[in-house]
Amino acid sequence: MKQSFLFLILALAACTTTIPSDMHPPLLTPPPLPDLRESSLDNITEVRIDAQQFEFLPSRIDLTKGERVRLILTARDVNHTFVLPEFGIDEELEVGEDTRIDFWPNKTGFYLFYCDKPGHKMEGIINVR
Numbered sequence: 001m002k003q004s005f006l007f008l009i010l011a012l013a014a015c016t017t018t019i020p021s022d023m024h025p026p027l028l029t030p031p032p033l034p035d036l037r038e039s040s041l042d043n044i045t046e047v048r049i050d051a052q053q054f055e056f057l058p059s060r061i062d063l064t065k066g067e068r069v070r071l072i073l074t075a076r077d078v079n080h081t082f083v084l085p086e087f088g089i090d091e092e093l094e095v096g097e098d099t100r101i102d103f104w105p106n107k108t109g110f111y112l113f114y115c116d117k118p119g120h121k122m123e124g125i126i127n128v129r
């Protein structure tokens with residue numbers, strides 16, 4: 001009886017032994033989140049367009065059907081607009097600021113874009129092949 005009691009004491013002592021802190025398993029850190037900005041730049045065609053009195057430069061843009069596009073428009077002198085009705089785009093271009101417009105030309109054809117500010121007769125064409 002005394003022996004089994006002694007065994008119980010030893011067993012309890014073994015169970016309550018603390019593990020030194022340097023033997024703790026390392027804390028699990030979650031994997032880093034994917035960088036969405038970077039992956040969104042994959043497979044996207046960037047086209048820079050300047051708007052100034054009274055033209056868009058370039059005024060003809062060739063695109064490929066099904067290829068995602070980011071237009072980066074900059075009004076160089078005064079505010080302009082960029083209107084591309086076929087794709088439902090109508091953006092104000094603040095002078096000196098870049099305006100990014102993402103769209104996905106999913107149909108071929110020639111599409112007119114223009115600035116609708118009074119007196120600005122600026123236009124161009126997007127050709128989707």
Ligand SMILES: [Cu+2]
Nearest residue numbers: 080115117120
């Ligand atoms: Cu304009």
